[in-house]
Amino acid sequence: MTKQRKHYAPEEKVAILRRHLLEKEPISKLCDELDLQPTVFYRWQKEFFENGAAAFEQKARPNHSADQERIAYLEKKIQTKDEVLAELMAEHVAVKKTLGEL
Numbered sequence: 001m002t003k004q005r006k007h008y009a010p011e012e013k014v015a016i017l018r019r020h021l022l023e024k025e026p027i028s029k030l031c032d033e034l035d036l037q038p039t040v041f042y043r044w045q046k047e048f049f050e051n052g053a054a055a056f057e058q059k060a061r062p063n064h065s066a067d068q069e070r071i072a073y074l075e076k077k078i079q080t081k082d083e084v085l086a087e088l089m090a091e092h093v094a095v096k097k098t099l100g101e102l
Contacts, residue, residue: 005087006035013044020045039086047079 008016016034019025020041031038 005083014048016041017045017048037086037090039090040083043082043086 016030016036020027020030027038027041030036031041
């Protein structure tokens with residue numbers, strides 16, 4: 001039986017990153033505590049730093065074009081795919097370790 005995947009709200013992700021960056025909690029401790037893959041943590045951190053400038057930009061106009069909405073949808077879809085792929089790779093490595101192939 002597979003366990004349910006936990007989905008974190010953006011505010012939760014920032015709080016987790018803050019614990020590491022400001023409170024100096026080790027990533028390994030956070031990941032163990034939250035049952036989170038380190039690859040997921042590092043992806044959140046990368047996204048946080050890449051999108052940090054958006055916090056200082058002026059608010060977007062209320063007239064979002066269809067292209068912008070489609071781009072946002074596709075980016076979210078890619079993010080979901082990456083999360084699933086990271087989880088599958090972690091499971092794959094665990095199975096290989098169990099079978100003694102690594």
